[in-house]
Amino acid sequence: MGTIVKGGTVVTATDTFRADILIEDGTIAAIAHAIPAAGHTTVDASGALVFPGFIDPHTHLDMPFGGTTTIDDFASGTVAAALGGTTTIIDFALHTKGDSLANALKTWHAKAAGKAAIDYAFHLTIADGRPETLEEIPEMIAREGVNSFKVFMAYKHVLQVDDETIFKVLKAAARYGGLVQVHAENGDVIEVTVKEALSAGQTAPKYHGLTRPVELEAEATSRAIRLAEVAGAPLYVVHVSSAMAADAISDGRKRGLPIYGETCPQYLVCDASDYDRPDFAGANYVMSPPLREKRDQAVLLKKLKNGELHAFGSDHCSFNNCGQKELGKNDFSKIPNGAPTIEDRVAILFEHGVVKGVIGLNQLVALASTNPAKLFGLFPRKGTIAVGSDADIVVWDPGAERTISAATHHMKADNNIFEGMTVHGRPRFVLSRGRIIADDGRFTGEPGTGIHQKSAPFRPVQL
Secondary structure (H helix, E strand, C coil): CCEEEEEEEEECCCCEEEEEEEEECCEEEEEECCCCCCCCEEEECCCCEEEECEEEEEECCCCEECCEECCCCHHHHHHHHHHCCEEEEEEEECCCCCCCHHHHHHHHHHHHCCCCCCEEEEEEECCCCCHHHHHHHHHHHHCCCCCEEEEECCCCCCCECCHHHHHHHHHHHHHHCCEEEEECCCHHHHHHHHHHHHHCCCCCCHHHHHCCCHHHHHHHHHHHHHHHHHHCCCEEECCCCCHHHHHHHHHHHHCCCCEEEEECCHHHHCCHHHHHCCCCHHHHHCCCCCCCCHHHHHHHHHHHHHCCCCEECCCECCCCCCCCHHHHCCCHHHCCCCECCCCCHHHHHHHHHHHCCCCCHHHHHHHHHHHHHHHCCCCCCCCCCCCCCECCEEEEEEEEEEECCCCCCCCCCCCCCCCCCEEEEEEEEEEECCEEEEECCEECCCCCCCCECCCCCCCCCCC
């Protein structure tokens, strides 16, 4: 027999309605006002909202960076994601100069296999513009099911590529059904400002933000959009942190360009003043792009409401303060960039978007599930509640209240940048392909049961 999610209010990106959901063989078999129990297992959704499983389009698990490796691997990271309501992640497989894209993808498959507790897909970063690299792009799309490729305009001498490479990747990806993602900061100028700060003895965490001013994100975003325009290619701008960068995306879309923007929870609720926290706690907030001013938060929320930003990712990149962030104790440029955000992503958007009346429930689903599924070739298998879709379902209790803390979160990091924040709403149950993997804050799934999901080639979508 199957499973019935019973008595809840179903919320998709377009509709809200009272219905029961019948699950058979891991997929949604029927949706009706009332489905007789008839021997089926019942999941109580009374008084709850029933969302499609949330999709995190931006994670970094088991990733080497800054002389260390992120503290969350595919085991701990996906358990934490599940407990926050995320049923699919899309992680970045890092390509290294001179190596093949195939080897990068193989490495990340090995990291996830036997560990992932929820389903997962991959993006590929591109570290060089060699002909051999560009020639692999169509194979990655058609055979390996990777439809997105990321280039960095920052982290000079480590990840950054030049405009020639970006342009070539844009053209190659567009030709074969790929979507290029860009980390938009001017790495060449940042290299200068960082050296100047260190030469002046400015080593504290706050100088991370001061050496990466908002203008350098805005300039790089505008430049990337213009390169995509000339290449005739779609573009997805990751982790937009500022009003200036978001405005550049809006301007591009006004010209009719297929430009998409993503922001993250940290940019909605944390700000530059967090870098001044005592006892090196400011290091926990070192990420790139850096945190901005409070006025940027309001603009980003408005852009989410107006549909000028299209996806909500975590950019989960977790490091302990003790032993990892401390690598930059005397030099802010050596602090590993990133924060643990995968578990609280949806809760932050629900609290500061829905509860505060900025966005509606349908927009929440669109931003945190449906739009990522459409952009990254997983829809309608993922990202919606419909007959035939995977039974990835979150039964969400909107009245539950909790206080976020590193002492109670399920990520491995010894810090949480949302420490002490009160949020409303939490998963009562989380189902992955019909299996209950989270029950009232307890993980009930099994590591290794997550399945790799191939992405279909990118097609421009109206969001």
